[in-house]
Amino acid sequence: MHEYSIVMSMLDLCEKHAKGKPVEKVVTKIGKMSGIEPHFLKDSFDIFKEDTVCSDASMTINLIDITIRCTDCAKEAMVDSYNFFCPHCEGGNTEVMTGQEMHIEYIELKDNQ
Numbered sequence: 001m002h003e004y005s006i007v008m009s010m011l012d013l014c015e016k017h018a019k020g021k022p023v024e025k026v027v028t029k030i031g032k033m034s035g036i037e038p039h040f041l042k043d044s045f046d047i048f049k050e051d052t053v054c055s056d057a058s059m060t061i062n063l064i065d066i067t068i069r070c071t072d073c074a075k076e077a078m079v080d081s082y083n084f085f086c087p088h089c090e091g092g093n094t095e096v097m098t099g100q101e102m103h104i105e106y107i108e109l110k111d112n113q
C-alpha cells in the first residue's frame with residue numbers, strides 16, 4: 001500500500017523535528033492528483049503512530065486542488081479530474097502547478113516551549 005510508505009516517512013520527519021517531544025497534531029497537504037487516498041492515509045497513520053512521538057497526535061489533511069498553467073496563454077486554471085487542456089485557449093501545452101503534493105505542512109508539539 002502506497003499510503004504506508006508515505007506515513008512511514010512522515011513519522012520519520014516528525015521524529016526528527018520533535019526531538020523526542022510528543023506531537024499534538026500533524027497537518028498534511030495532499031494533492032488530489034497525488035494518488036493518496038486521504039482515508040487510507042489517516043488509517044495508516046493511526047496504526048503506525050504507536051510507539052512514536054506521534055502516538056497521541058491527530059492528523060489533519062488539507063486537500064489541494066489540481067491547478068494547471070498554460071504555456072500558450074500563460075493563464076492558470078483549476079481542473080477537475082484529469083482533463084489538462086487549457087479552458088481558456090483549449091491548448092494542450094499545460095503544466096501541473098498543484099495537486100501532486102503529499103507532504104507535511106507543519107506539526108504542532110504538545111509542549112511548545
Ligand SMILES: [Zn+2]
Nearest residue numbers: 070073086089
Ligand atoms: Zn491557454
